Amino acid sequence: MFFLRTLSVAPKLPENIGELSKLAYNVWFSWNPNAWELFRRIDKKLWEEVGHNPVKFLLNVKQQDLDNAALDHDYLNLYKKVIQELNAYLEEETKFKNYHPEHKDQVIAYFSAEFGIHESHPTYSGGLGLLAGDHCKAASDLGLPFVGMGLLYKNGYFEQRINIEGWQESRYSNFNYHQMPVRTVTNNDGSELIIPVEMPGRTVYLKVWCMHVGRINIYFLDADLSQNAVHDRSLTGQLYGGDRENRIAQEILLGIGGVKALRAIGINPQAWHINEGHAAFLILERLRELVQAGIPLVTAMEAVRSNTIFTTHTPVPAGHDVFSSELIDKYLWQLRDQLGLSGEDFLKLGWDDEKYQFNMTLLALRLSLFCNGVSKLHGQVSREMFQRFYPNIPVEEIPISSVTNGVHVATWLAPKLRELLDKYLGSGWHNDISLPKKWAGISQIPAQELWNVHYKLKEKMIQTARNNLRGQRLRNQESYQRIMEVNNFLDPNVLTIGFARRFATYKRANLLLQDKERLIKILSDKAKPVQIVFAGKAHPADYPGQELIKEIYSLTNEEAFRGRILFLEDYDINLARTLLHGVDVWLNTPRRPMEASGTSGQKAALNGVINFSVLDGWWPEAYNGENGFVVGNDVVCKDEAKQDKNDVFTLYSLLEETIVPMYYDRDHNNIPRAWVELMKRSLLTIPHYFNTERMVMDYCNNFYVPAITRWKRFSADNYELAHQLQSFKQRLYDNWHQVSIVSVNTAADRVLKIGEEFKVEAVVELGYLSPNEVSVEVFCIDLENPGIRNINLIPMSPVNQISENQYTFAGKCIPPQGVVNYSVRVRPSHPDFEHNFEVPLVTWAQSF
Numbered sequence: 001m002f003f004l005r006t007l008s009v010a011p012k013l014p015e016n017i018g019e020l021s022k023l024a025y026n027v028w029f030s031w032n033p034n035a036w037e038l039f040r041r042i043d044k045k046l047w048e049e050v051g052h053n054p055v056k057f058l059l060n061v062k063q064q065d066l067d068n069a070a071l072d073h074d075y076l077n078l079y080k081k082v083i084q085e086l087n088a089y090l091e092e093e094t095k096f097k098n099y100h101p102e103h104k105d106q107v108i109a110y111f112s113a114e115f116g117i118h119e120s121h122p123t124y125s126g127g128l129g130l131l132a133g134d135h136c137k138a139a140s141d142l143g144l145p146f147v148g149m150g151l152l153y154k155n156g157y158f159e160q161r162i163n164i165e166g167w168q169e170s171r172y173s174n175f176n177y178h179q180m181p182v183r184t185v186t187n188n189d190g191s192e193l194i195i196p197v198e199m200p201g202r203t204v205y206l207k208v209w210c211m212h213v214g215r216i217n218i219y220f221l222d223a224d225l226s227q228n229a230v231h232d233r234s235l236t237g238q239l240y241g242g243d244r245e246n247r248i249a250q251e252i253l254l255g256i257g258g259v260k261a262l263r264a265i266g267i268n269p270q271a272w273h274i275n276e277g278h279a280a281f282l283i284l285e286r287l288r289e290l291v292q293a294g295i296p297l298v299t300a301m302e303a304v305r306s307n308t309i310f311t312t313h314t315p316v317p318a319g320h321d322v323f324s325s326e327l328i329d330k331y332l333w334q335l336r337d338q339l340g341l342s343g344e345d346f347l348k349l350g351w352d353d354e355k356y357q358f359n360m361t362l363l364a365l366r367l368s369l370f371c372n373g374v375s376k377l378h379g380q381v382s383r384e385m386f387q388r389f390y391p392n393i394p395v396e397e398i399p400i401s402s403v404t405n406g407v408h409v410a411t412w413l414a415p416k417l418r419e420l421l422d423k424y425l426g427s428g429w430h431n432d433i434s435l436p437k438k439w440a441g442i443s444q445i446p447a448q449e450l451w452n453v454h455y456k457l458k459e460k461m462i463q464t465a466r467n468n469l470r471g472q473r474l475r476n477q478e479s480y481q482r483i484m485e486v487n488n489f490l491d492p493n494v495l496t497i498g499f500a501r502r503f504a505t506y507k508r509a510n511l512l513l514q515d516k517e518r519l520i521k522i523l524s525d526k527a528k529p530v531q532i533v534f535a536g537k538a539h540p541a542d543y544p545g546q547e548l549i550k551e552i553y554s555l556t557n558e559e560a561f562r563g564r565i566l567f568l569e570d571y572d573i574n575l576a577r578t579l580l581h582g583v584d585v586w587l588n589t590p591r592r593p594m595e596a597s598g599t600s601g602q603k604a605a606l607n608g609v610i611n612f613s614v615l616d617g618w619w620p621e622a623y624n625g626e627n628g629f630v631v632g633n634d635v636v637c638k639d640e641a642k643q644d645k646n647d648v649f650t651l652y653s654l655l656e657e658t659i660v661p662m663y664y665d666r667d668h669n670n671i672p673r674a675w676v677e678l679m680k681r682s683l684l685t686i687p688h689y690f691n692t693e694r695m696v697m698d699y700c701n702n703f704y705v706p707a708i709t710r711w712k713r714f715s716a717d718n719y720e721l722a723h724q725l726q727s728f729k730q731r732l733y734d735n736w737h738q739v740s741i742v743s744v745n746t747a748a749d750r751v752l753k754i755g756e757e758f759k760v761e762a763v764v765e766l767g768y769l770s771p772n773e774v775s776v777e778v779f780c781i782d783l784e785n786p787g788i789r790n791i792n793l794i795p796m797s798p799v800n801q802i803s804e805n806q807y808t809f810a811g812k813c814i815p816p817q818g819v820v821n822y823s824v825r826v827r828p829s830h831p832d833f834e835h836n837f838e839v840p841l842v843t844w845a846q847s848f
């Protein structure tokens, strides 16, 4: 292959609008509609053609158009306003500084295989990426000392084309990142920073790109360098492309290369956040760093663990990344040797004994002190899923917590609706979006005004949908009549249901289509019709997902559904935004409890779109009986077909009996009063909590700040505390088999009177352990309502030493009225334990 270098020739920016370039290179533009407007206004057509990418726009815009803008008074006013806003944003005192002044320079590194930031930067496939992007934006808003790390995919995620038979075709572009809002990171001498990463039999070199996201940076690693062999250059080609071998290589580049890159840039994070298992190899590189600095591996493990945060994102077992022992061996043997581990011990770091695979989730769980799922329900499901690794520990107490996902409000709120909220919520409302009272003004908005804004957004959505469909049909060389009829599809006065997301089968895109006769009746009712817009990509290797698309596409061509059900192609951030601003109802039908969180419904709620969703992911936390609708109930059937049937039943009947009548119940101004009230209740009760500002603050308070504090203590004095804690843990493992509960005495009958004291005494054998190294406690649980809040622990203290290794412990409490089950247990205890079961050892009373 021959060697090519890049040369760009761009128009010259007039001096008085010179900062457009700074604006183009900070994706702050993407969540500030006025900033978009600055580019769009210069050449609307070009702005669309370049996919809203301002860097590409400035490379391609006509010099004359720029010069004209620089002379236009109105334009200059807007320009000044936007640039002032950007500079104020970059310089203002930040919230995080106010919350945690002592941590402002202690960087948090956030590693993710995907970042969904803007449609012009296709490094995302779905919810995981969007969440990462929104997380970074909120980190910037809050002024967190934060840095993102990802891969730069030359070909991105695929673009979806629907062919004339309704099959999805995937197309990969060759992105030119010199036309994207990223720049390469250079050394002091101006040469490009290059990061070497060891691979079997060779070194792969990485270039580092930097994206400014408001106040923070995300770095993207790129293997497409002439120093690399052709095969290696494509390692950072496709997101989730290639085989397992390609995947492990990508994950090594991300995890190991990412740590190296940060060090080379001069960033030394004090907390490390692994966003989904793909990035978990960062743990291994950090271990190697410490071991090479002379720290014993076991101490290094304790230290690395102390400030690592791991977020798991899927309850679907197949969603967890796994590798064969051969692949691990082939790709990581050098690192294994550097850690001084045998093949077997190295595999143990992530080995799943049941499935005989190296599991990235297990690696992350074992070496991260702070682990969480992404909704309350998902936290619970994750605890259940990993319970087998915590023998004898009640599922509620497994140390995997949850932080419920949110969305970045400025990114997802329609600008037109934002104007309305600015008018009624009081100035500065968006600076404290997590305070419910800031949203109180929603109830003051006149129904007419809210409805008008919604109607306009709906019209825009319909235009976009028609253009999308027209594009499909033109490309597929369909008949003139088929192309023209699109102009009559969708009516802004008709109740519109939106369903758009990844076409994974558990999301059950076709649930609504199960009973065709009934659906036809609903859609084609003369007085109260309904229309449905679908969109979404299936992973290129997910054949059942592609069949679902084909099934829906076929329906759209049946006479009864023509123009009433549409399938739009190439679901991306741009299309998501338009749909989420402009449909009436957002339908979500995952098979409970497979949806970890879901976030598109949160975006919908923010725009006054009504959620109609299975009680899965985030929805059970948000739904209050009057701010949306529920598909099915909260019961999970083992039999999937039965579950589907139950859900289908409520889906149709709720539509027929409640949703459709409510939507068409109009007053004399043709306003659906009750519906608008529902929109307001949704706006009042959902966005103030389900946003990334609240979410990132939760991460800060629960994980980042404790992790940073812990790291400081654990790494001091050459990792002395890490060493001590590790030795203590080893002591526990070595001696725990001696621990037993000899007897339990309760000085009460089985029926107590209210207010009476409940006293428990236990004789405990501790072997070589001493009483201050364990916690002995009465464990009370309400078996009828299991759940984390229904566990009550009553501490017992040593009152008497019976023999060398035996002690009497006693505890008491005044139990509330009712029936409770209790037992006595011993577990390890140390003031530096973050969780009760940081060491998963426990001994229960056998019978008493």
Ligand SMILES: *Cc1c(COP(=O)(O)O)cnc(C)c1O
Residues within 6 Å of the ligand: 125, 126, 127, 128, 130, 500, 501, 502, 571, 572, 573, 576, 577, 597, 598, 599, 600, 601, 603
């Ligand atoms: C928000 C979003 C998602 C995630 O949606 P789910 O509700 O998790 O299915 C996926 N893709 C795009 C483009 C999005 O904007």
